[in-house]
Amino acid sequence: MRLTDREQGGVIILEPKGKIMGGPDASLLHDKLYECIESDKKRVVIDLAQVDWMxxxxxxxxxxSYTTLRNHDGELKLANVTDKIQSLLTITKLVTVFEAHDSVDAAIKSFD
Amino acid sequence: MKKPVISGNRIVVPSDQEYLSDVDAFLEGTLRGFGGEESIIADIAISVSELVNNAMLHGNKSSEDKSVTVEISRVNGSVRISVSDEGGGFDPSNVADPLAEENLLKEVGRGLFIVRSLMDKVDIEATDKGTAIIVTKALRQS
Incomplete structure (x- = not known):
């Protein structure tokens, strides 16, 4: 997995790419998230458009990521959830946990 | 330091998650050679990554001296994949229900559940040399 990030309208957008399967992937996202929290950036969108599978x-x-942000009075939303990931969220019932939007813009607007 | 070893349709990797991507590349290349549908290849790749993760972490306890072996074979229109470790075995009935309300926000414990959901057949064989989990999946949707 590769990870890039950007800021739009006061919201941090994390953009993982590739496959998320274990190993160093966890610490990469976790470290970036804590960096955001320490900078008082607690509105985060994870854009899953370029994740092949996880x-x-x-x-x-x-x-x-969801619980860490929540415990620091922040909020996590998902955007561009692919069919493959949506299927996993559904069978694991995690679809009831995460707020997902069809686009990054829609996810950002939902913070208002 | 040990390295992944590929021999025919078999790959043997040390118990280090660093090598998950080697297994994935080997697996997806082999499955494309078998003519599998992309969506099904992804389901198999997800499942095998779960099994290899479990074999490294829970089976072999991340011991550098122990390896995980993945063997792939084509059986008519299906693929059969065996993932074996050199650990002490486990009892699948001891795995907590990941769908239970109290487990929903747990970060671990969904691997085998996902494998059972995505694969057509899952068999677990425990021996005194370790545990082998064998999964079967049709390469194309009927």
Whole structure:
């Protein structure tokens, strides 16, 4: 997995790319998230458009991001969830946990 | 330091998650050679990544001296994949229900559940040399 980030309208957008399967992937996203929290940037969107697939480790990373932000009075939203990831969120019932939007812009607007 | 070893349709990797991407590249290349549909290749790749992760972490306890072996074979229109470790085995009935309300926000514990959801068949064989999990999946949707 590769990870880039940008800021738009006061919201941090994290853009993972490739496959999220374990190993160094977890610390990469986790470290970036804590960097955001320490900079008092607690509105975060994870844009999943360029994630080929993820396994349960990837889902664990999303849950960790969600709970970490929530525990610091922040909020996490997902954008551009692909069919493959949507299917995993559905079978694991995590679709009931995450707020997902069809685009990054829609996710950003939802913070207002 | 040990390195991944590929021999025919088999790859043996040390118990280090650094090598997950080697297994994935080997697996996806082999499955494309078998003519699998892309969506099904992704389902198999997700499942095998779960099994290899489990074999490294829970089976072999990340011991550098122990390896994980992945063997792929084509059986008519399906693929059969065996993932084996050199650990002490496990009891799948001890795995907590990941769909239970109290487990929903746990970061781990969904791997085998996802494998069972995505694959057509899952068999677990425990021996005194370790655990082998064998999954089967049709390469194309009927």
């Amino acid at each position: 396994n349960s480790t990837g889902l664990g990373i999303l849950i960790s």
